Amino acid sequence: MSTAVERAESDAASRTLHVIAMGVSGSGKSTVGALLAEELGGEFVDGDDLHPAANVAKMAAGTPLDDDDRAPWLREIGARMAAATGTMVIGCSALKRSYRDLIRSAAPDTVFVHMRGSRELLAERMAARPEHFMPLSLLDSQLGTLEELEPDEHGVAFDVAEPPAQIVREAAEWLRA
Numbered sequence: 230m231s232t233a234v235e236r237a238e239s240d241a242a243s244r245t246l247h248v249i250a251m252g253v254s255g256s257g258k259s260t261v262g263a264l265l266a267e268e269l270g271g272e273f274v275d276g277d278d279l280h281p282a283a284n285v286a287k288m289a290a291g292t293p294l295d296d297d298d299r300a301p302w303l304r305e306i307g308a309r310m311a312a313a314t315g316t317m318v319i320g321c322s323a324l325k326r327s328y329r330d331l332i333r334s335a336a337p338d339t340v341f342v343h344m345r346g347s348r349e350l351l352a353e354r355m356a357a358r359p360e361h362f363m364p365l366s367l368l369d370s371q372l373g374t375l376e377e378l379e380p381d382e383h384g385v386a387f388d389v390a391e392p393p394a395q396i397v398r399e400a401a402e403w404l405r406a
C-alpha cells in the first residue's frame with residue numbers, strides 16, 4: 230500500500246499540464262518545449278507550424294507580424310490547448326500580455342515558461358540555424374514587442390544561457406510543485 234506522500238507525489242506527476250514555452254525567436258521554444266513535453270509525458274506542438282502561410286511569408290520577407298496577423302494564430306493555439314486531453318506543451322512566442330490573455334481565455338489553466346536571454350546570445354543562436362525562415366533582422370522587433378510575465382500571471386522564467394536539460398529539469402520541478 231502506498232503512503233499518503235507517495236500518493237501525493239504520484240498525483241502531482243500525473244497531473245495534466247497546459248504549458249506554453251514562450252520567448253522571442255531563437256530563445257529555445259522548440260528545443261526546450263519538446264524536451265519538456267517528453268519529461269512531462271505529454272505532447273509537444275510547435276506554434277511555428279500553426280502560423281497561416283501568409284504570416285510565415287511575411288516574417289521570411291523581414292516584416293514583423295502585427296496584432297491582426299497574430300490574432301488567428303493565437304486563437305488556434307488557444308483552441309489546441311483547450312482541446313488537449315493530456316499534458317500539452319506548445320511553443321509560442323506569446324510576446325505580449327494581451328496575447329497570453331487570449332490564450333488563457335480559451336485555456337485558463339495555461340502556464341507560461343519563458344526563456345529569456347541577452348540579445349547577443351539570441352542573435353548567435355538564430356545565426357546558427359540559417360535554414361530557418363525567421364531572419365535575424367527581426368530579433369530587435371521581437372525584443373521590442375516582448376512584455377515580460379507580470380506578477381499575476383502563472384509562469385516562470387529561465388535564462389537561456391543554461392543548458393536545455395537544466396531548464397527542463399527546473400521547469401518540470403516548478404510545474405509539478
Ligand SMILES: Nc1ncnc2c1ncn2[C@@H]1O[C@H](COP(=O)(O)OP(=O)(O)O)[C@@H](O)[C@H]1O
Nearest residue numbers: 253254255256257258259260354389391392393
Ligand atoms: N538552452 C540552450 N542552450 C544552448 N543552445 C540552445 C538552447 N536552447 C536552444 N538552443 C539552440 O538555439 C537554437 C534556437 O533554438 P530554437 O529551439 O529553435 O528556438 P525557438 O524555437 O525559440 O526559435 C537552436 O539551434 C537550438 O539548438
Ligand SMILES: O=C(O)[C@H](O)[C@@H](O)[C@H](O)[C@H](O)COP(=O)(O)O
Nearest residue numbers: 253254255277294299322363371
Ligand atoms: O509572433 C511572432 O512574431 C512569431 O511567432 C515569432 O515570435 C516566432 O518566434 C516565429 O514564429 C519565428 O519562429 P522561431 O521562434 O522558431 O524563430
